[in-house]
Amino acid sequence: MADHGGGGGGCCPPMDLFRSEPMHLVQIIIPIESAHLTASYLGDIGLIQFKDLNAEKSPFQRTYAGQIKRCGEMARKLRYFKDQMSKAGLTPPVKTEAKCDISLDDLEVKLGDLEAELIEINANSEKLQRGYNELVEYKLVLQKAGEFFKAAHTSAVAQHREAVSEQAPEESLETPLLTDQDSKTDQGKQVKLGFLAGLVPKAKAVAFERILFRATRGNVFLKQAALEEAVVDPSLGEKVEKNVFLVFFSGERAKSKILKICEAFGANRYPFAEDLSKQEQSITEVSGRLSELKTTIDAGLLHRGNLLQTIGEQYEQWNLLVRREKAIYHTLNMLSIDVTKKCLVAEGWSPIYATEEIQDALERAAIDSNSQVGAIFQVLHTKELPPTFFRTNKFTDSFQTIVDAYGVAKYQEANPGVYTVVTFPFLFAVMFGDWGHGICLLLATLFLIFKEKKYSTQKLGDIMEMTFGGRYVILLMSLFSIYTGLIYNEFFSVPFELFSPSAYACRDAACSEATTIGLIKVRDTYPFGVDPAWHGSRSELPFLNSLKMKMSILIGVVQMNLGIIMSFFNALYFRNPVNIWFQFIPQMIFLNGLFGYLSVLIIVKWCTGSKADLYHVMIYMFLSPTDELGENQLFANQKTVQLVLLLLSLIAVPWMLLPKPFILKAQHNRTHQGQSYTPLEGEDESLQVETPHDSHDHEEFEFSEVFVHQLIHTIEFVLGAVSNTASYLRLWALSLAHSELSTVFYEKVLLLAWGYNNIIILIVGIIVFIFATVGVLLVMETLSAFLHALRLHWVEFQNKFYEGDGYKFHPFSFASLGDEDE
Amino acid sequence: MGFLLTTLIFVAIGIIASICVRICCNKGPSANLFHLTLVITATVCCWLMWAIVYLAQMNPLIVPILSESE
Numbered sequence: 001m002a003d004h005g006g007g008g009g010g011c012c013p014p015m016d017l018f019r020s021e022p023m024h025l026v027q028i029i030i031p032i033e034s035a036h037l038t039a040s041y042l043g044d045i046g047l048i049q050f051k052d053l054n055a056e057k058s059p060f061q062r063t064y065a066g067q068i069k070r071c072g073e074m075a076r077k078l079r080y081f082k083d084q085m086s087k088a089g090l091t092p093p094v095k096t097e098a099k100c101d102i103s104l105d106d107l108e109v110k111l112g113d114l115e116a117e118l119i120e121i122n123a124n125s126e127k128l129q130r131g132y133n134e135l136v137e138y139k140l141v142l143q144k145a146g147e148f149f150k151a152a153h154t155s156a157v158a159q160h161r162e163a164v165s166e167q168a169p170e171e172s173l174e175t176p177l178l179t180d181q182d183s184k185t186d187q188g189k190q191v192k193l194g195f196l197a198g199l200v201p202k203a204k205a206v207a208f209e210r211i212l213f214r215a216t217r218g219n220v221f222l223k224q225a226a227l228e229e230a231v232v233d234p235s236l237g238e239k240v241e242k243n244v245f246l247v248f249f250s251g252e253r254a255k256s257k258i259l260k261i262c263e264a265f266g267a268n269r270y271p272f273a274e275d276l277s278k279q280e281q282s283i284t285e286v287s288g289r290l291s292e293l294k295t296t297i298d299a300g301l302l303h304r305g306n307l308l309q310t311i312g313e314q315y316e317q318w319n320l321l322v323r324r325e326k327a328i329y330h331t332l333n334m335l336s337i338d339v340t341k342k343c344l345v346a347e348g349w350s351p352i353y354a355t356e357e358i359q360d361a362l363e364r365a366a367i368d369s370n371s372q373v374g375a376i377f378q379v380l381h382t383k384e385l386p387p388t389f390f391r392t393n394k395f396t397d398s399f400q401t402i403v404d405a406y407g408v409a410k411y412q413e414a415n416p417g418v419y420t421v422v423t424f425p426f427l428f429a430v431m432f433g434d435w436g437h438g439i440c441l442l443l444a445t446l447f448l449i450f451k452e453k454k455y456s457t458q459k460l461g462d463i464m465e466m467t468f469g470g471r472y473v474i475l476l477m478s479l480f481s482i483y484t485g486l487i488y489n490e491f492f493s494v495p496f497e498l499f500s501p502s503a504y505a506c507r508d509a510a511c512s513e514a515t516t517i518g519l520i521k522v523r524d525t526y527p528f529g530v531d532p533a534w535h536g537s538r539s540e541l542p543f544l545n546s547l548k549m550k551m552s553i554l555i556g557v558v559q560m561n562l563g564i565i566m567s568f569f570n571a572l573y574f575r576n577p578v579n580i581w582f583q584f585i586p587q588m589i590f591l592n593g594l595f596g597y598l599s600v601l602i603i604v605k606w607c608t609g610s611k612a613d614l615y616h617v618m619i620y621m622f623l624s625p626t627d628e629l630g631e632n633q634l635f636a637n638q639k640t641v642q643l644v645l646l647l648l649s650l651i652a653v654p655w656m657l658l659p660k661p662f663i664l665k666a667q668h669n670r671t672h673q674g675q676s677y678t679p680l681e682g683e684d685e686s687l688q689v690e691t692p693h694d695s696h697d698h699e700e701f702e703f704s705e706v707f708v709h710q711l712i713h714t715i716e717f718v719l720g721a722v723s724n725t726a727s728y729l730r731l732w733a734l735s736l737a738h739s740e741l742s743t744v745f746y747e748k749v750l751l752l753a754w755g756y757n758n759i760i761i762l763i764v765g766i767i768v769f770i771f772a773t774v775g776v777l778l779v780m781e782t783l784s785a786f787l788h789a790l791r792l793h794w795v796e797f798q799n800k801f802y803e804g805d806g807y808k809f810h811p812f813s814f815a816s817l818g819d820e821d822e
Numbered sequence: 823m824g825f826l827l828t829t830l831i832f833v834a835i836g837i838i839a840s841i842c843v844r845i846c847c848n849k850g851p852s853a854n855l856f857h858l859t860l861v862i863t864a865t866v867c868c869w870l871m872w873a874i875v876y877l878a879q880m881n882p883l884i885v886p887i888l889s890e891s892e
Contacts, residue, residue, distance in 0.1 A: 013852070013855060014851075016852045016853045017856055422863040423863065426867045430871070483868060487871055514888045515887060515890050516887070517885075517887070518884075518885040518886055519887075521882060521885065525876060525880050527828065527876075529872075530879070533886045534886050536888075537886035537887055538887045538889050539884050540886070543884055550874070550878070554870070554874055558870065606877040606880060607877060609880070609881025609882075609883065
């Protein structure tokens with residue numbers, strides 16, 4: 001149990017969520033054989049935050065570093081599988097409920113096998129695919145080049161016939177003895193002319209031709225033909241537009257140059273036979289092989305698909321198992337191992353109400369792991385500050401998040417979250433008041449709440465996530481907005497006479513003076529809200545401004561008083577009478593003597609209908625308090641009352657400032673006078689393990705520091721009383737802005753469109769009105785009012801009592817694993 | 823309907839709401855106190871807002887002056 005002078009619960013009965021759960025520091029001694037199972041069961045419960053007892057050790061020196069490496073390996077394999085699955089277009093099914101009973105070692109072996117198999121399949125299919133692409137290219141080369149040769153052959157035959165017919169008469173006399181003629185006529189046998197066939201990317205074709213020409217000094221003949229479709233390049237794996245080329249050359253040197261140029265340009269060469277019959281044979285062969293390869297590749301893909309499918313079914317479970325194990329080993333690494341290496345010692349914070357559950361889990365773990373000894377559970381006494389833990393449900397969780405965003409509550413101080421649940425939506429509604437817009441918000445949030453189950457398991461985008469998380473906040477905001485909308489009497493800025501006829505009517509039957517002097521009040525006050533006669537009148541703004549400003553001040557004073565009263569309860573709980581007598585009481589006197597008095601004046605003025613000028617009264621209360629009030633008098637003996645209040649407020653300031661530092665100093669001296677002998681506290685020595693406790697014994701007391709702290713606190717309060725009260729005027733400002741925007745959209749868009757009596761303009765007008773209302777009023781104004789209500793809570797309300805310098809309770813729990821991203 | 827009468831109506835609504843909440847979600851003394859706090863806070867806030875608007879209109883210093891476009 002943490003001794004903070006806490007536990008003063010005698011003043012009032014305990015309330016849920018008002019103070020954080022009482023926590024204690026526990027020490028658990030676990031025998032080694034049941035360590036893993038114990039950690040697993042404790043993780044299921046999720047109510048202990050373990051302290052890291054091995055903080056000085058590096059990650060590699062810890063006991064279970066090897067296990068963590070194994071888990072890391074397995075996680076890597078699982079990520080590889082996920083990658084492969086997404087590449088193949090398979091999505092793993094979302095969490096199946098079946099629990100898998102596989103152990104970590106078996107899983108490791110299985111994952112290793114699957115990975116090897118998958119890698120092999122991938123490599124094979126890649127090889128096959130490459131071969132397939134090459135064969136496709138080869139086939140194209142054969143076809144195209146074959147066409148060249150056929151064309152060339154036919155023209156050669158034609159030429160041959162011509163030459164032969166020409167040469168026949170000259171043969172007797174001029175038959176040269178050289179065999180040049182033979183070689184010239186017989187174009188089939190190219191003894192010195194070699195050729196190469198292949199494919200070159202179309203983009204490089206021109207450059208290819210030019211370089212070939214230059215390199216061989218024009219002694220080559222290149223014929224190119226473009227392919228109609230792009231082919232898949234074997235080495236790149238993607239489709240490229242290519243040309244088939246055929247290059248004829250003579251000589252070995254030319255051949256080597258051409259080979260090098262082909263390589264440089266990435267042109268693939270293929271063997272090409274000159275014989276027509278051989279060409280046909282090659283084509284049929286290649287076609288056969290192509291179809292074979294295709295079936296092989298398809299079979300391979302099918303096999304891979306099946307494999308990925310089986311992996312996909314188990315993927316989520318394996319993933320969860322690996323993450324669980326990793327978390328368990330991380331936790332076990334935080335425990336310190338005893339000298340005898342027979343047990344682990346764990347220290348951690350846990351709420352007091354969970355003690356039985358934890359002891360239960362320890363027993364079960366001991367039994368299930370067949371260990372000889374059970375775990376030992378004991379409570380340690382310490383002066384450390386425990387973490388803050390609130391047991392929230394899905395409704396109060398969002399409000400607590402709002403409070404925690406400013407600062408986590410110190411252990412067991414009063415939680416503003418209790419009142420925030422109501423006052424935050426209320427202040428929002430004061431700034432948003434329009435029951436038409438409130439109904440729209442209500443419908444939107446009811447939709448989210450009905451689809452709660454579905455959305456809570458899905459992964460939503462950032463903005464949607466925030467909106468969904470705050471659905472209960474928005475629900476309350478919309479309900480209060482409907483209420484304040486009824487009070488301000490605005491339905492998309494249109495007032496209605498819902499509760500009784502308006503209290504105002506014309507002075508005479510002809511309503512002659514309605515636009516000059518105005519109406520008069522003939523009936524009782526409109527019973528609920530603002531009278532509908534005000535809307536659209538010329539004196540609407542002066543009236544509403546005065547009303548809303550005074551309302552803001554009144555609400556502000558009430559909320560600030562609530563804040564100061566919360567500080568009273570804190571002082572009572574922590575048994576701190578100094579704070580009560582020398583902080584709470586002067587603060588109450590100061591705030592209420594000035595601004596409480598102003599609130600009273602406002603109410604008296606309303607009740608009596610007096611024409612007193614309150615600005616004048618307040619300012620001259622300070623400037624010349626002894627002056628006669630004259631027509632600003634609101635009640636008898638007002639001058640005396642004001643003098644007394646002024647005096648009290650002036651006394652309150654040094655009352656807040658001076659006594660507390662001196663009293664604290666006297667207290668410190670008293671407690672530390674007999675401190676030469678510090679009694680031995682009952683610290684448990686457990687198996688020679690040192691538990692480091694913070695030494696709070698040397699509290700240095702610097703008087704100047706305490707005095708300056710108190711001075712700052714006093715100045716902050718005194719000046720803050722004025723500035724915070726004025727800050728509440730934002731309630732007026734935003735509500736005015738909302739109402740004016742709403743009026744503009746209604747009158748200048750909808751009514752204008754209605755006035756034209758044209759259906760198209762009307763439809764356009766309605767659409768513009770809807771977009772403007774949703775975009776500006778429902779989204780922007782909501783965010784704006786939300787922000788300002790938040791600021792009023794965080795600063796003006798909480799700075800009266802909230803310290804907010806605690807730290808949050810982060811238990812070791814498997815439930816929170818699901819929220820972590822990999 | 824009178825200030826006092828409507829205030830009594832608010833009080834009555836508050837009591838009825840507290841009883842309803844106690845009946846439908848009775849989860850132990852500390853939780854009950856929490857729910858009661860919420861209901862009372864909400865009632866007080868709503869009453870405050872209504873009362874301010876009502877008091878401001880009881881003895882008005884200015885009256886509606888209609889605008890000329892009619």
